[in-house]
Amino acid sequence: MMFMAGCKPWCDLTDADLAGYRAYSNLSNYCDIALERPCLPITLLRHPLYRAASLYRLAKRLSSHHYHALAVESDLETFYKIASNRSPTYFQNLQTNRICGHPDAELALEYIRSRYLLVGFTDRHGDFVRELSKIFNWSSINIVSKPPDCERYRDSIGPRLRDLILSQNEEDLILFETMSKGYPAVPRRRTLAQKLVRQTIRSRKAVMHAASSLPRYLLRFSGKG
Numbered sequence: 001m002m003f004m005a006g007c008k009p010w011c012d013l014t015d016a017d018l019a020g021y022r023a024y025s026n027l028s029n030y031c032d033i034a035l036e037r038p039c040l041p042i043t044l045l046r047h048p049l050y051r052a053a054s055l056y057r058l059a060k061r062l063s064s065h066h067y068h069a070l071a072v073e074s075d076l077e078t079f080y081k082i083a084s085n086r087s088p089t090y091f092q093n094l095q096t097n098r099i100c101g102h103p104d105a106e107l108a109l110e111y112i113r114s115r116y117l118l119v120g121f122t123d124r125h126g127d128f129v130r131e132l133s134k135i136f137n138w139s140s141i142n143i144v145s146k147p148p149d150c151e152r153y154r155d156s157i158g159p160r161l162r163d164l165i166l167s168q169n170e171e172d173l174i175l176f177e178t179m180s181k182g183y184p185a186v187p188r189r190r191t192l193a194q195k196l197v198r199q200t201i202r203s204r205k206a207v208m209h210a211a212s213s214l215p216r217y218l219l220r221f222s223g224k225g
Contacts, residue, residue: 042117047173049153051172088168118135122149
């Protein structure tokens, strides 16, 4: 397979753009677009706490990462507070946004039910790949899963940081917990007060912050098919 930089974002794609390609992968939010060919989205979910911890380690490891300098100079808590404030759409409820284009767990679940081919968990990456291989009759692909996130990151997240991350990723947490209970599933009900608070926060963020722009890639598979 081959990654190609500089391709169009998902929302602007046409059938002509995808001619000759069997898969498309990027870092932008999913939305429905007018394509003649079938579209079968897939994705992986991660607990918001461990996504934040993993993102910190990634930024610290990759010199090309936008927040590399900050990660090198800061501990996890300081890094998250500063980076989340600067780029809320990248650090807060990113997974629900990626799945349906909105930080809304209920809508994300509806998209999963009605549009997605397969949804897995980073903690069970190997199982996800094996299921995908069965669906498409691929030859056996063995992926060795890493130790569970709770073992890798639990000790690096203190109570204060835990509360902050979860308060800023409520929709992602609802999505993760709901999907963890099995599929199909119904998310827990919100009270009217919770809905009003959520709408107020979302409106405020929409006014204060523009959507972040991230690299996008086009994925081409070799071989017949």
